[in-house]
Amino acid sequence: MTFEQFKVPLKFIYSCFLKPIGSHNDQRGRLDSFYEDQAEVYDATRGRLLRGRLTMLKLTADQLRKQIINTSRKPIWVDIGGGTGWNIEKMNEFFPIEQFEKVYLIDLCTPLCKIAESRFNAKGWNNVYVVCDDAASFKLPKMEDDIGKIDLVTMSYSSDFYVSGRVISSDIRVKQGYYCNWFTRWFWQIWFEFDHINLHPSRRNYVEHQFNAIKCFNGRNHFLIPYLVQIPYYIWLGTIKTSTSNSFEVSEHLDYTGSKPTF
Incomplete structure (x- = not known):
């Protein structure tokens, strides 16, 4: 194997098990320190650990189709702890993102949110928003007229x-x-x-x-x-x-x- 092939698992092992997290005053500091060195390889190293994301998305897409069958309003989705945005990109295969009115990714970790923003910008999705904030206290942008209209909330790897x-x-x-x-x-x-x-x-x-x-x-x-x-x-x-x-x-x-x- 080449060094590039070893690079991904080595970053994962170092960041998860060997790197000192250090002293931080809050949860954001701990998360940023933990993920800053592995953010770019996060998706490549979580497939075997996070076994159910694909299942969750398929089942959720099926439920969404059943819910909107008799309405013309597009659903609003909030993905809490969405990290790098993998869930939202993958959901596009089962329920196209363009069929959502708005999609919000909520995560407290700055390095992972940056990966998500780059991912969505590359897709050209103008209805997807990244909110880098605490899941317990966040406020959604562009939701002044949509209070009470959230149709779907998902939590993947934040409480599974x-x-x-x-x-x-x-x-x-x-x-x-x-x-x-x-x-x-x-x-x-x-x-x-x-x-x-x-x-x-x-x-x-x-x-x-x-x-x-x-x-x-x-x-x-x-x-x-x-x-x-x-x-x-x-x-x-x-x-x-x-x-x-x-x-x-x-x-x-x-x-x-x-x-x-x-x-």
Whole structure:
């Protein structure tokens, strides 16, 4: 192999496991430091780790088509934690970006946002906006007349990994692969805490409590140590609760592997 072929995995290994993050006053500083050396190789190094983005986009595109079939209004999409814009570029294959009224990418990491801006400029999409801000407090530009009109919110790699609690309230979750044993629960909570990521079971439970589920898939990623230490991940599609909506579907095996929550 040539040096150029080694360059991508070497940057990934150094940035993720060897490079000192240093001392920072806030989350933006930590993220910028962590990703500044690997932003240009980010997409090339996340394919095996982020197994469900393609599934999430295909399922989401299918749901969008069903929702807009009887309306002429174009949907508005907000992709939270969208990073380099890979999701938005890929979605164009399943639901053309020109068919959205507006698309917003929200991310706090400046190096990744710059990659996204370059990507969208190259595509010539004038309805796609990059908002480099905190997902907990951002404000959308050009949305003065569109408050309450957001049709789709996606979160990819910002909340797709999970661990289950010790007490399982529903047998279907055990049967469909929801449950995590004590070692998996302990190991991955500690592992992700090194990167300031909290996998507390209540996070996913809260989403499922607040929204009506449309589709749900629980999987395991054999990225690091196959069949020994498997990363629990899930896809979740849901909708705002109404007095008439009460749909729930669990699919143990989908046509394509996946891992992201969407609502």
